[in-house]
Amino acid sequence: MTDQVVLGIDVGGTSFKGAVIDETGRTLIAGSIATEGAQGEDAFAILERFVIGMMAQAAAQGLKPAACGLISPGMDERTGHVMFSSNLSWRDFPIGPRLTASLGLPVLPGHDVRTAGLAEAQLGAAKGFADSAMVMIGTGIAAALVTGGQAISGAAQMACELGHIPVYPGGEACACGQFGCLEAYASAASIARRYRAAGGKQALTAADIAMRLDSDPLAAKIWNEAVQALAISLVTVTLLLDPAVIVIGGGLAEADEVLLAPLRVALQQRLAWRAAPPIVRSELGSRGALLGAAILAFRSLGLANAASGWQSGG
């Protein structure tokens, strides 16, 4: 065992997270910072300071990360540009090349959900399946789709945008400019927004809403509408891709069976002539993205099987 370490950076819609991870998959240093609504160059400045701060923390402990796995929604993995982020107001924003310049070490760009899916397929709930769908439900919704053992990325690296498929065509407005997108009904942000818009008296989060389904009919209604929208999207995923397993991750997955149990029922009800694939919760949870980023970074150092001995619970 050498003492090589890498840096993983997860550029989320509302926070940035980082970790220094060693070859055994252990997280040695972890940190995060809220974006507090920063957009455009301001958001990048926060990211740059955060990453430089993570490197300084590592140096203070005698660690020197040899590469950085950098993951973000909307990432073009070939260029390191974020093509589109509505939360951060980025469009074709070159965060990979700019961080490479700031850090002076290799930066490996990864699409956030695809990278979390890579980790889940190597270490987690989709391990051993050649055909799987991982759905990440947080501020937004996206998927990591794997078919025949191969991640689907698409002709322009723009595949797997599950959050914006039309579940109710012409339905509610989505922040993306389209109408009736899955994300407009079923993301954590949309569940909270729709609860308020429907007259919910308190400013509750989706997690709060999930806790009051028995006592609050409005919460139950909004939650069920999210479950039905998710089920519709999973009917489509099932019929187009026939996955052996559907893995649910992201913040909303913390609701666990409060989400998964009715989702299983709704999916099977909407499939008339075939069995629904099993729906399971992500095993890696929020650690998946950073573990995936570390896998990308170790791969770039020639350690293609870095993760093979890692433990999903580690």
Next chain:
Amino acid sequence: MTDQVVLGIDVGGTSFKGAVIDETGRTLIAGSIATEGAQGEDAFAILERFVIGMMAQAAAQGLKPAACGLISPGMDERTGHVMFSSNLSWRDFPIGPRLTASLGLPVLPGHDVRTAGLAEAQLGAAKGFADSAMVMIGTGIAAALVTGGQAISGAAQMACELGHIPVYPGGEACACGQFGCLEAYASAASIARRYRAAGGKQALTAADIAMRLDSDPLAAKIWNEAVQALAISLVTVTLLLDPAVIVIGGGLAEADEVLLAPLRVALQQRLAWRAAPPIVRSELGSRGALLGAAILAFRSLGLANAASGWQSGG
């Protein structure tokens, strides 16, 4: 050049087609027979007589097909069983093994649309693209989806069922038992059925309806509803798979720009933040399925690149 020939058999919902094809891709003998509504064992008996008749025709011309490519909707390519055919009332029906027994020669089973997509990707409109979607619109609707150069088949060979994804959840009843399926709005059969159900005075086919859009407001309405349903499904295909090209085939593609022009407009209108992929017509048309069947058969004879020199117009 040897004089090897193969038999291709295309099991459609309303007719069976066959061809004897040589190594240069030339069709030497072609035939077809209508099923006239036959179902179950009756439908198989018609198929078996038809295939034995094709072999006899070949023998009469001194030709001895060395293998048979057998394609059908709902085909499990691993077993040669048709898993489900609503038109023929087949469920887990072993047409591959049974024809192998009847014919005494290797029968290579292929999923009809996937096989037509194989031919289109090797010889036709999707040639040279690693990511493509071919949509076949006839009695039913299905797709051949290719990602990273690999056909999507799924964990149980049940992928690419585009016709049954929900475009209007809870919408019109589909013959499959679900509601709001694409096929309920946009297959040739559904266009004709919906025109009659909406008060159309004549029993018109979808092709007839396509010819009277300027003079018959009801025809224009039903046609537009089919186009919109198709566009919704293609938004989903675009966002999930990001194909470089979408190829439209099947009987309805004979409407050509009457279908494709409004479909392009509708697809782009429903995509707010990314360009739609080009939508083009199948180059091989109805010959694609049998050419694909022949490619399967030649592959089984060790001629993996049999089709490389074939001409799409040949």
